[in-house]
Amino acid sequence: MKDFAPTLLRWYATNGRTLPWRGTHDPYLIWVSEIILQQTRIEQGRDYYLRFTRHWPTVQALAAATEDEVLLQWQGLGYYSRARNMLHAARQVMQQGGTFPCTIEGLRQLKGVGPYTAAAIGSMAFGLPVATVDGNVYRVLARHFGIDTPINSTQGQKLFAQLAQSLLPQQQAADFNQAMMDFGAIQCTPQSPHCDTCPLADTCVALHTDQTERLPVKGNKTKVTTRRLTYIYIRCNGFTAIHRRPAGDIWQGLWEPVKMEEGKMKMEDAVCLRQNVKHVLTHQVLLADFYLLLTDQRPALPPDYIWVHESELSGYAVPRLVEILLESVPEITE
Ligand code: SF4
Numbered sequence: 001m002k003d004f005a006p007t008l009l010r011w012y013a014t015n016g017r018t019l020p021w022r023g024t025h026d027p028y029l030i031w032v033s034e035i036i037l038q039q040t041r042i043e044q045g046r047d048y049y050l051r052f053t054r055h056w057p058t059v060q061a062l063a064a065a066t067e068d069e070v071l072l073q074w075q076g077l078g079y080y081s082r083a084r085n086m087l088h089a090a091r092q093v094m095q096q097g098g099t100f101p102c103t104i105e106g107l108r109q110l111k112g113v114g115p116y117t118a119a120a121i122g123s124m125a126f127g128l129p130v131a132t133v134d135g136n137v138y139r140v141l142a143r144h145f146g147i148d149t150p151i152n153s154t155q156g157q158k159l160f161a162q163l164a165q166s167l168l169p170q171q172q173a174a175d176f177n178q179a180m181m182d183f184g185a186i187q188c189t190p191q192s193p194h195c196d197t198c199p200l201a202d203t204c205v206a207l208h209t210d211q212t213e214r215l216p217v218k219g220n221k222t223k224v225t226t227r228r229l230t231y232i233y234i235r236c237n238g239f240t241a242i243h244r245r246p247a248g249d250i251w252q253g254l255w256e257p258v259k260m261e262e263g264k265m266k267m268e269d270a271v272c273l274r275q276n277v278k279h280v281l282t283h284q285v286l287l288a289d290f291y292l293l294l295t296d297q298r299p300a301l302p303p304d305y306i307w308v309h310e311s312e313l314s315g316y317a318v319p320r321l322v323e324i325l326l327e328s329v330p331e332i333t334e
Contacts, residue, residue, distance in 0.1 A: 004144070005169050005176060007199050012179030015186060017042075020050060022178065027100035027125035028059045034120045035086055035112065039079045042185070048077055060098060063090040071253055071317035078281075078320065080254060085112025102126045123173035131164035132177045133157075136184025142216035143188060146205025150219035222283055229288040230260035231322070232270060233329050235310070236295050242316060243305045250281060255316040257325075258301065260291075269293060273328040279321040290325040 016022075019042070021033035032053055036045045052073055056062040062070075067087055074083035089110040093100055100121070101107050107118035115133075122128035131137075138151040141163055149156040168176050187194050195207050206212045234241050234257070242255045270291040279286040298307065308316065310332065318326070 001167070003203070004167050004200070005172075008179045008183060009169075009172065009175060011187070011199050012175060012182060016178065016182050017186070020046060025125050027102075027121050028062075029053060030121050030124045031089075031100070031113075031117070032086070034117045035082050036077065038082060038117070040077055044077075048074075059090050059093050059100070062087065063094040065090075067253060068317065072315070075317045076320055076323065080251060080319075082112060084253060089113065100125070102128075104128060104130060120177065123177050127173060129168060129170040129173045131161070131168045131173070132180070133161050133164050134181065136188075137164055137180045138216050139190065140180060140184045140188045143193070143206035143212055144200055144204050146209060146211065146215070148211075148215060148217045151216045152219050224283055224285060226285045226287065229286055229321075230291070231256065231288060231325060232258045232260060232291045232293050233273070233326070234258055234293045234295060234299065235329075235332070236298050236307070238310055238332065239298075239307045240310050240313065241298075241301055241305045241307050242313070243302070245319075246304075250284065251319045253317075254319050254322075256318060256322050258305065260289075269295070274325055277321065277324060279324075286321060288321060288325060290328060292329060 019033075021029055024030065033045070033049050036049050036052070040048070055073055056065060065087060067084060070083045070087045071080060074080060077083075089112055092110055101109065102122075102125075104118050104122050107113050107121055108115070113121070119128075119130040119132040122130050123132065138156075138160055141147065141160055142151065145163065147159065147163075149159055151157070151160065164180070187198055193212055195201055195204070195212065198204065198207075201207055206215050241258050243258075245251045245254050245256060270293040272289065273292050274288070274290040277288045277290065279288065313326070
């Protein structure tokens with residue numbers, strides 16, 4: 001156990017990834033990267049991070065943005081509550097004088113900052129000796145120490161958090177946390193871990209008991225439901241109708257075309273552009289149909305709909321599924 005951290009840190013010194021948010025102690029930049037990476041692969045997250053921080057290089061700049069602007073920058077990343085929470089948190093920071101809190105408790109007060117993100121910012125920006133525990137850490141620890149407690153159980157979360165904390169070298173918290181993340185992503189990968197070149201192989205329980213496939217153990221998964229969506233793209237003299245999705249459902253705050261059940265259009269005039277387009281979210285599988293309706297008269301729609309010129313549609317943040325559907329809308333021909 002005592003060799004774990006030194007071995008890991010030696011591995012990290014030669015194998016650690018060069019990422020745009022590494023090597024900074026700026027809590028704002030670390031926070032942005034951590035929120036983006038919560039549900040996003042590094043390769044995709046890197047581009048978003050660069051664009052986002054170019055657009056808003058400081059927490060002051062972000063706090064002054066509108067929700068629409070932030071959602072537009074976030075478009076395509078999914079889990080849009082992250083973007084809304086970031087804007088809220090940036091404003092919280094500004095209300096507190098414009099300086100990020102430098103304690104775990106203070107960081108946890110920021111909207112959208114959970115234990116993992118607080119530990120990441122705390123260790124990387126302020127050198128706090130707190131271990132981060134994410135999917136990579138669960139996997140590395142479960143395998144190396146041969147632990148089969150489900151990682152999504154309360155007991156498992158407590159156990160892994162305590163173990164990670166006990167392994168953390170107090171003076172090198174940031175490097176250790178980043179090393180664990182890279183080690184899980186590069187060496188101890190979910191499928192086919194590279195045990196033959198692993199510096200921790202000698203002491204790895206999973207390897208010696210042939211359990212690398214089995215560990216980590218996950219408890220029962222949440223049920224996934226299927227949901228049908230039907231959209232109509234109305235084209236009326238160069239304008240189309242969209243509305244903002246309300247709170248209490250997926251994609252809050254994003255825009256979408258008319259939903260079938262909400263309008264009383266004569267559907268026999270509509271052309272079907274796409275059918276059964278499948279989009280998978282964490283707990284839902286969406287199946288969408290998409291229609292085009294050409295009309296000279298604007299149909300009556302519920303009051304939350306607005307008419308926007310088609311050339312300005314790209315200025316509205318839409319969910320990825322809608323973005324895919326919109327690609328099938330034919331160009332206007334005079
Ligand atoms: S030996 Fe294999 S399973 Fe064990 S820590 Fe290394 S890569 Fe992971």
